[in-house]
Amino acid sequence: MSRGVGLVRRFPWVAATLVVGFAALLLTLSPWSPAGQWLLVAYVVLMAARSAWAMVHDLVKGSFGVDVIAVTAIAAAVLVGEEWAALVIVLMLTTGEALEAYAAARARRDLSALLARNPQTALRIQPSGDIEPVAVAALSPGDRILVRADEMIPVDGTLLDSPGVLDESSLTGESLPVEKEPGDEVLSGAMNGRTAITLLVVRRADQSQYQQIVALVEDAAATKAPIVRLADRFALPFAIAAYVIAGAAWWMSGDPARFAEVLVVATPCPLIIAAPVAFIAGMSRAARHGIIIRTSATLEELHRVRTFAFDKTGTLTKGTPALVGVQPAAPFTEDTVLGLAAAVEANSSHALAASTVAGARERGLILTPATNASETTASGITGTVGGARVSVGKRDYVAEHVESGIPDLRPRPGEMATYVAVDGRFAGMLVFEDRVRDEARATLDRLRSSGVRTVVMLTGDTSPTAEHIAADLDIRDVHANCLPADKVSIVQHIAGRPVAMVGDGVNDAPVLAAADIGIAMGARGATAASEAAGAVILRDDLSCVADAVQIAQRTIRIGLESIWIGIALSLALMGVAAFGLVPALLGAWLQEGVDVIAIVWALRATRER
Template sequence: MKAIRKYPMITVTLLIGGLVLLLSILGLETVAQWIASAFAVAAGLQRGTGMVREMIHGRWGVDVLAVTAIASTIAVGEYVAALIVVLMLYGGSALETHASGRAKAELHALLARTPQIAHREVNGGLLENVAVTEVVAGDLLVLRPAEVVPVDGLLLSARGSFDESVITGESLPVDMIKGDVILSGSVNGVSAVRMRATASVTNSQYSRIVSLVGNAAASRAPVVRLADRYAVPFTFLALALGGGAWLLSGEASRFAEVMVVATPCPLLIAAPVAFLGGMSRAARNGIIVKSGGTLEQLARIRTAVFDKTGTLTQGRPTLAEVRTAGGPAPVASELEVLGSAASAELHSSHVLAASVVASAQDRGVELSVPSDAVEHATDGVAALVDGCRVVVGKRLFVEASVGPIKEEPLTGGQLAVYVGFDNVYAGALIMSDPLRSNAVKTLDRLTALGIQRTVMVTGDAQTTAEHIAGLAGIAEVLAGCRPEDKVRIVRDLTPGRVMMVGDGVNDAPVLAAADVGVAMGARGSTAASESADVVIMVDDLSKVADAARIGKDTIRIAVQSIWIGLALSVMLMGLAAVGYVPAIAGALSQELVDLATILNALRALKPGERSSGVRGASQ
């Protein structure tokens, strides 16, 4: 009954077909022909109305041939073939709907599990159920076992376990302790826990992902639009071949037979199904691709550019040493330099800021809430801490406030965060941020995928950048770059399309400038960067190579499916033109072509033999 309600025209066509068959058996062939022809004309008129609307919007091809096929088969008395053509048209639409539904399954899974209710603590521990939209930052919430986390927050219970598979693609539960960040959209474990909301639902990570996914599903890729254009010459070819067959043979039935097998459903169905499959496959692997066009761009990338901190490196720097300014009377002690720097960085979104704050807290340093804090993207932070003007960041940034600073000597893999107090240089925090363990393998995989050039563009010191680039196997290093420098560099790079991989916040300008901007946004607001075209939801650099592989697989399968459908249709048209494919057989054959093309396009949902190593490499 559900199928009948969903596809009423298929049901009616089958019932009419059964009635026509029964009348033919009873010897009432004339009545059967009139009933079948009348129904086919009605179906043709319905499709014709849709055809006119499509032509007004500049898209035509499928319905022109379909209506022509119905009219011609009725005209030559092939009423059974006319019914099969009607069934083929509506059956093709049903196949496309089913295939698209399967391809969208991963995307819809995100939408279907969006939480609606939150349990908020009031009056010293009492719970009230409120709509998720009413939750604000600072609210105390209780998560019951197996409930979806409604908003981003911090864990208040001593321990908790959460399933983040829908968000990050990580299949194993994540164990957390008090103070850890909980992502909205993850699923609580077997025990009830308490949390403090840090964002409203509209500003939480899961809602942003859902928004990105919705936009992705609605997008049309250039290859899909290219397939639309293929329909126009294909239509003229079919009409010319059918007309020629009629003219040469003198039989009008030849024209009808060619029209029956000419409907290019595979041409227009294959590409959208393949792109939806590719985006679903990406979502299942913790990669949000914002549009189908991005998949096509990923397939054409020839140059890959990487930021350093948090991208090629682990993004969790550790404090190796605190160096105070030299001289007989140091401006501040080591703990004062660390504490003031951490206080100034307290509200910063940069990965180094979180490490500085964590290092101070681990050493028991009491922090002060800063005022007048201003963050200068990629350079540092200036803030008022306990009445003292503190500047923290790169050497050139701090020099602008305190005067010339001698560059701190560093060993491989180290970087320096400079600190100034009230226009005087106070010291430096020496941080160490090692290379990601899978960086070398990821770059090797990108090279195997056709990336011809890899470049590191970073604002860090030359020696540190060269050390990390050498470990990763990147020959080209551009250090000491400001945001505007990165944009200029990326725009000037060749060959081919350029992909920029960064952290999604501090690299927002250059992510927007690249042909494909990839944000490493495993945790926090970086996942929702409006500048990025691709958002990596799991803290795994290998997903960048996965995204490139998915893009290549999707384009290959989409184009392959288009040409398979075209080749089979042209072959059948040629056979029909010389009289080897009767109208009824042609109609049935075209339905098989549709099915074969759609099944091939659905291969974009899963990695095949060529890409089976991708998943293994990212584990």
């Protein structure tokens, strides 16, 4: 029962049409038969006026929609006394609206949990030292807040008391962790590291970096031109054909009822219903692949995309530094240096510590537990491993534990290094880099084979780092050192349209909104990016981008096939009705049969190839 009530609330016009039809039928079979007829006339005229108002609104904006024929058919049917035929047309119209509303609601529901990750509360430290949770909007400059490990910074602030390590990749595109000292400014939207930090609030939430980017998103979205729906592209030629056939039938027969009979079977049911069904089917199939496509407009644009722009960090790359090399100093070997460093780093909260341990395990090294470990936050850690005193960390930190100094070893652009000393001797250097995703090359190849002509990289990283990644992926159009506004400007001026932008960070949100199609890699929880995007990839897998394009292309192809099948059958029925062989009510139900055929064909979009 509750499910039925819920359906009525979600689709009230479909329910109202069915109720009116049932009530009119009962009245028609009773002594009050004229009342049933008047009820039908009043309702269909009301619904025609409702559709006509929306139609006029669209025409004022320069859009000719498929509702024009339906409104004309309802009016013609009423004028010649075919109220039941008019009701069937109204049922078709309301069903089409309900299908589109269902698709939009489903996309919003699938995204609701994802978009709830934006911090809504903060931990404010009272003068007494007590900690109380408060709404982020209630914070004021001068407040002190506690940000726990692995939490997003809720407002702009200044770091207090002790150093911290932050992941600012979602803000700046820089993939390597950023070390902050007391007194340094920390921007909202960054992710805290593995130790809690204390901040002094310097700006209210609505003035902080995160909210400024959200405002830029809104501006970019407001300037993006709307697209023409797939069905509306066929509306004008189909309407002209229908009016010509109906007018010719009336002129040749001299019977105005013939005009209504032709328009009833000309009602564009396949245009109104078949395309939304195909879109819902395609969006459902995409959801099974971990892709949430939020609107049918996104699906339509995605199928003909010609340019793809990609953010680098966390999109084309994994977004976290990985161990890519060990440079030992004689007489130490690579495995010895890495094994000793990993044993000590297992006790550290530094962002590179986990990468060091993971790199040792990938090589199959067995780690000896370290004892007497002592860490200096954001600098390094020292511990005892098998009787040897091992120090791991920044160059300056390790230099304090080396008697003869450190050779001039430096990482390349885009790399980060930690240095290792053993018993007062320099032992070597560990090199880290944000590596290209394993699936990135194959994904770009699939996009190119699907009709994408140009691939562009937009990143806030430096040119040497960006060029290095681009060379690995055969990307020739590279824009480095980009701020969020720079990315928006570049995308807006790309010649090959439509343009799809793929990103994952807060700094990508404005360009995702400005692009013809924004695709957010939502697995990492960049809320602003997901809100700005037309499609969200829920899995941490770049190949889903190519899946989305191919699903969109197949969905649109099936939708077009459904429309053409419906148009062909409607034209055939119009030809028969023009000779007076199809009464209006029968024509309305025959048109519903055309709907069924078009819908069954459209449902093929749910299946894999």
